[in-house]
Amino acid sequence: VQLVESGGGLVHTGDSLRLSCEASGRAFSSLAMGWFRQAPGKEREFVAGIAWGGLNIKYADFVKGRFTISGDNAENTVYLRMNSLKPEDTATYYCAARETLEIVPPTNAYDYWGQGTQVTVSS
Numbered sequence: 001v002q003l004v005e006s007g008g009g010l011v012h013t014g015d016s017l018r019l020s021c022e023a024s025g026r027a028f029s030s031l032a033m034g035w036f037r038q039a040p041g042k043e044r045e046f047v048a049g050i051a052w053g054g055l056n057i058k059y060a061d062f063v064k065g066r067f068t069i070s071g072d073n074a075e076n077t078v079y080l081r082m083n084s085l086k087p088e089d090t091a092t093y094y095c096a097a098r099e100t101l102e103i104v105p106p107t108n109a110y111d112y113w114g115q116g117t118q119v120t121v122s123s
Contacts, residue, residue: 001025001112003095008117011085019080019117021095028076029053032098034110035069035080037091049103050078058103085121092116
């Protein structure tokens, strides 16, 4: 399974971005997919996850109501729509996948990782 993220960039407080994670080698609906982020000097943390083709979705408390995860089976791509961005959302965002169809926060539970895409939110 290969994962390629895109869509990051430099935005201002309150702006929106949509990150994409294109999967190859497997249909994303056969995996549990997650978005994680890592800010400088901090540990990588769970942001959102999707499994069972969208029937199961989870969010970290700090993004509820602002971020939306979704998937497109035809494109084999998972998206993370981020609204009302804040400077504290600045981080490298990673897409990950695990064989077990359960969304869990720990990073070591995931089998495949993308290279990351940088999101910078200026105040």
